[in-house]
Amino acid sequence: MCGHGKLSDVQVHFFGGVLSGEHAARLLQHSANATSGSSAGNTSAEESSSAEEGAAVRGGSGRITRKRKAQTSFVSECALPTSKGLFRLRAYRHQGRKRHEPVVMVAGEAKGEGVHVRVHDQCQTSEVLGSQRCDCREQLDASLKHIQAHGGAVIYLQQEGRGIGLANKVAAYALQDGGLDTVDANRALGFGDDERSYECVPFILEDMGVSSVKLMTNNPFKVDSLRELGVNVLGNIPIVIPTNEHNAKYIQSKVQRMGHLIDSL
Numbered sequence: 001m002c003g004h005g006k007l008s009d010v011q012v013h014f015f016g017g018v019l020s021g022e023h024a025a026r027l028l029q030h031s032a033n034a035t036s037g038s039s040a041g042n043t044s045a046e047e048s049s050s051a052e053e054g055a056a057v058r059g060g061s062g063r064i065t066r067k068r069k070a071q072t073s074f075v076s077e078c079a080l081p082t083s084k085g086l087f088r089l090r091a092y093r094h095q096g097r098k099r100h101e102p103v104v105m106v107a108g109e110a111k112g113e114g115v116h117v118r119v120h121d122q123c124q125t126s127e128v129l130g131s132q133r134c135d136c137r138e139q140l141d142a143s144l145k146h147i148q149a150h151g152g153a154v155i156y157l158q159q160e161g162r163g164i165g166l167a168n169k170v171a172a173y174a175l176q177d178g179g180l181d182t183v184d185a186n187r188a189l190g191f192g193d194d195e196r197s198y199e200c201v202p203f204i205l206e207d208m209g210v211s212s213v214k215l216m217t218n219n220p221f222k223v224d225s226l227r228e229l230g231v232n233v234l235g236n237i238p239i240v241i242p243t244n245e246h247n248a249k250y251i252q253s254k255v256q257r258m259g260h261l262i263d264s265l
């Protein structure tokens, strides 16, 4: 990208404005790296490359790339006492388009038909740093409390920022500080609206002996994605979290632009 010209020549146009100079160049480089699969320099924190895996294939560009077979494996399980009660924590490793380590919090008998399951994606800004820009931490807390009461599982995936990674999410937040909503901010950075993949979930459920689920979510796209992967989703359990002054616009964007429903799907 920067083979010709100077950084100061680079401009990124986005809804409502133009970024220029080194910042724009860096954002474009991030976007290119993050969308180029396993090439070196990937910027998603949870993504890593490993040349020894999979078969070498030649892409349309003539570039040799590594095509990996998606694979999930169980690693171990331990007891996990928490402020919300005692859980079992199951750890997996997944190697696919992105490499990550899914974990599952399990309470009660989580096997067979109609198990209450939440598939939750990492949000360090709220879950670790206490951000109120979103409702992710509250959704995680509510899900853990729910499975303590009813039995079930929370599958926690390292897909920060709807899969774009932590640093890119901060860049998206910066654009939202300038007026874009969560969808347009992703697009301005060159990402899709949602870059998450749930390809490890069917294996994890099968490994746990879960044959069908009631999914704790307000997101129809998540239900459709899991059904397309072969997960038997019997229905959803809405997770309704009161909004605050900092996340009201984000929640509104999730409903208006990403099809989230507050009532039953």
Ligand SMILES: Nc1nc2c(ncn2[C@@H]2O[C@H](COP(=O)(O)OP(=O)(O)OP(=O)(O)O)[C@@H](O)[C@H]2O)c(=O)[nH]1
Residues within 6 Å of the ligand: 119, 120, 121, 122, 123, 124, 134, 135, 136, 139, 159, 160, 161, 162, 163, 164, 169, 172, 173, 182, 186, 216, 217, 218, 219, 222, 254, 260
């Ligand atoms: N790119 C981006 N990611 C965000 C933003 N706010 C939260 N996230 C990420 O969004 C993911 C959670 O997705 P949500 O759309 O809030 O909810 P969901 O999981 O699709 O739907 P529910 O199951 O109903 O919670 C987590 O990975 C967060 O890190 C944002 O403004 N931009």
